[in-house]
Amino acid sequence: MKRAEKLLALILAVMMLLSLAACGGEPAAEEPADTAEEPAAQEEIIINFPCIWVGTDSKAAYLAQMVEEFNTENAGSIKVVIEEQTDYQAYRDKLRTLVTTGNIPDISIMDTTFDIKGFAESGKFMDLTPYLDEGWGDNFTEGCFDAWSVDGKVSILPFESAVFPICYNTEILKECGYDSFPETYDEMLQMFKDIKAKGYNAVGQMAGENAWTSMLWYSLIVEAIGGKDVYADGLSNPAFVEAAEVLKEMYNYTFDGAVSAGAADVNGHFLSRDTAIYLNGPWWISNFYKEENAVDGVGLNEIVDVARNPVYEGGKGDGTGVVTTVQGFLACAKQEDPAKEAAVVKFLQYISEPERVSQWALSSGAMFFIKYTPSPDTNEISQKFTEIANNSSYSVLHVNGAMPTAFSTEFPAALSALVLGQTDAQGFVDQLQTAIDNSV
Amino acid sequence: MKPTRSDRRALAAFMAPAVVLILLFFVIPVLYVAVVSLLKWNGITSPEFNALRNFSLLFKDKAFTRSIINNLIWALVAGGIQVPLAMLMAIILSRKPRGWKFFRTVYFFPQVISGIALAALWRSIYNADTGLLNGLLRAMGMGELACDWLGGLETAFPAVLIYWVFYVGYYMVIMMADITTIDSSYYDAATIDGATDFQQAIYITIPLIKNTSLLTCVTLASVLGLRQFEQVYMLTNGQPANTTSTIVLYLYKKLQDANYGMASASAAVLIVVGAIFIICIRRLFRERSAKISGLDTKGVL
């Protein structure tokens, strides 16, 4: 009896040790992590693609369709395997870890929170320049590689773009005596006052979460004040301080609780039609057309119109500029095997084919750095977005793309300090500058 | 009990799995963190030795010092208010009032509900516009007190801290598990002597759980307070003006910036601060238990 127990306990202990030791012995026999799903014997090339354009993302359905068609066309030779990633923050955490540990996925989607130029310089990503030079590059919009290439080489590909026109509720504006959107900042701020006086909120702002909406406004104001070269000297340009003053003033005309507000609050206020002005990228357009957002049978799309960023008196922006960003880069790991490299490029070329991109844009509302003919079925608001993008003489990056990541991470803290009067506009800029100085 | 010779081998075998896991998943990774804390490294270019510069940057950053203070307050409130509340409820429920099993289960629910939902709820309650709290204040004619709770420099941190204090189920369950093992003859004797429930709790229950589950709970609560991240991340993301930031949130933001050196340095600071805190708690309990004895029949040797 006692011996049996002793035995049992020993077995228990040994088993656990063994399970650990056994695990330790395995890796030599097994394949490296990023190709764990690869069937061993076949010739088929497996391309792994941890991807954010899945699930409820508007680009998901058409991407899935393209991948399926591509896999069918190349059955037996290439197979693209999508790893669904829906939570963007977790996706970033995973990508960062994979890059740091030397397990860069064959294809991944990055945004400007990554150190794109640093990644390009590292030489760990595939150099796409030879393929782009062979004619593939002609599909891309002019100059889209300029900000992201290193020594004339493109390795991380700007792919999904975005512009940020101002969307507004025409009914609220009419009620407050405005038939069209103001063309200068002074007029706009006066209008904000009038709207607030009528009991509405003029503009959605948020300093909570990542302060997305307010950071977008900041980009717009910075563009209006500083013009197209505003980022040339970093934050030392006085436009950044002046823009902070304007942003702070806008907090007088937003809804209660904007300091702690997040994206859900900003969206909720615009949907419930108590706030006149909304600022976001093209991906949000589909929400204007959703039936559940209609009130008394009036769809939001029927009362929403789109405007350019107004002109700032004495500012360097001339009203023909547009704030843009790279919403998604395609990043590919450097491949040892030329056949695999060719397969990856083949897939990239497949999904950047102009006709496919046109379909993709239609079905998702997204915008791309690809020259394509928009489908005639494109909805009205999307068309207006595209028009503004196309009729601009210059474009300025959204601050989160133009500045190091540390800027965006610090932005909510600096902004809430500014709005709550803990610091002034200069202090706000200094705080962001310190964050940048301390980053790596 | 002193281990006999034959016990020693068994002891080693029994400790081995836990020790191996602790070495592999805690000691080695923490050594890694210690090394990285001395580097300037973004995870992609080759790291540079940075000596203690990361630490000097940390302590110059007001957001970080504020985070340490917040965490210490959090740990004190968790250990000094949340756990005593949990103990009170554990004592009440272990007297088996009507429906005590139901309540014991209900009190545990917040642990089961995902943190996302809990944070979303409390954001709605604290919401300046549509929030329940402001609604209640207005209904009671105290509308002038209504404010943007999570957006005020003075109110945000207390708001984040207070709502959490009343979720006591976690610690209550641990202490109830302990209280139910107390020999009922103690209480029978006390009842015959005419001791009230209150006296029984003070003179029997609390001394008997003090060095076991109460110590465990105070330790756990303080440590989890020092490690607080998820709720703050989802409720306020450290805002406004970093007044609700915590060390782990700060660390996570440095990771987002791919600033591995400073992220690791803040992890190292947390571990050191936490270790000091834990040692203090254990000292405190040991000294107290040396003074009070008599009834303390259960042994920590």
Added chain:
Amino acid sequence: MMGSGIRSKTAKARLINFFRWILIIFFAAYTLFPLLWLVISSFKTNYEFLAESPFSLPQVWQVENYVKALEVAGLGRMLFNSVVVGLSATLINVAIASMSGYCISRFNFRGREKMFLLFTIGILVPLNALMVPYFVIINKLGLYNTYGGLILLYCAIGIPMSTVIIRGLMDSIPMEIEEAAYIDGCGFYGRFFHVCLPLARTGIVTAATFQFLTCWNEFVFANLIVSSEKLRTIQVGIRYFTNQFSTDYVSMYAAIVISIVPSILGYVIFQEQIISGLTSGAVKG
């Protein structure tokens, strides 16, 4: 077992009783409210959730949120994975932690308190900072994208917490009982299996509950060290309804409600079956 029957009906006692019930009900309401809110929110439309008061009732109860959650996100498979991973990691974790907890609680070996301090400090190690080392370890062990990787990692990260809880509750077993067993000729393993384990069962169940919930609610590493959809756990499923730009809140809440049903059921059953079964047979000494 405790004297609830004998109670003098003085005014003071009534007052105490009144306050007792106020407390009990306050805490119950406080903890039930989130659950209630969550369930109600999960039946709204996104418009109702975002644009109307967060504390109103839905006009039409949207059962389709649940249909969507179950169909679109494939929660069934994920629930299964979470159960497999959670149960395995909990069983192994609790077995290991009972053994170490027993040693630390009952034997006065050299370095005991230092080792226990090391375990306790383990609880406060911020796991976010360990993404890189954990990924490397799991990858080197060949466990990337396997059940084994998740089970091993979850089991390991819970060891400090489980050991602290189990040790704490084992400390409350009177030493006399064990000494009596020792005099009766009971060896190391006999005392572990016959004396300590049965008496510390409450503690072990408590540790197991927490360990299981840790596994069930863990997301960062579930996403980090698994890539295949076949191995995804429930927390990954809940995030299915968020994307880069927006969140389908109501469907997400439906998914959360679905995800907590097994935990609550498991908890209730666990409590009934194990804790209540053992309190009666507990300490005699």
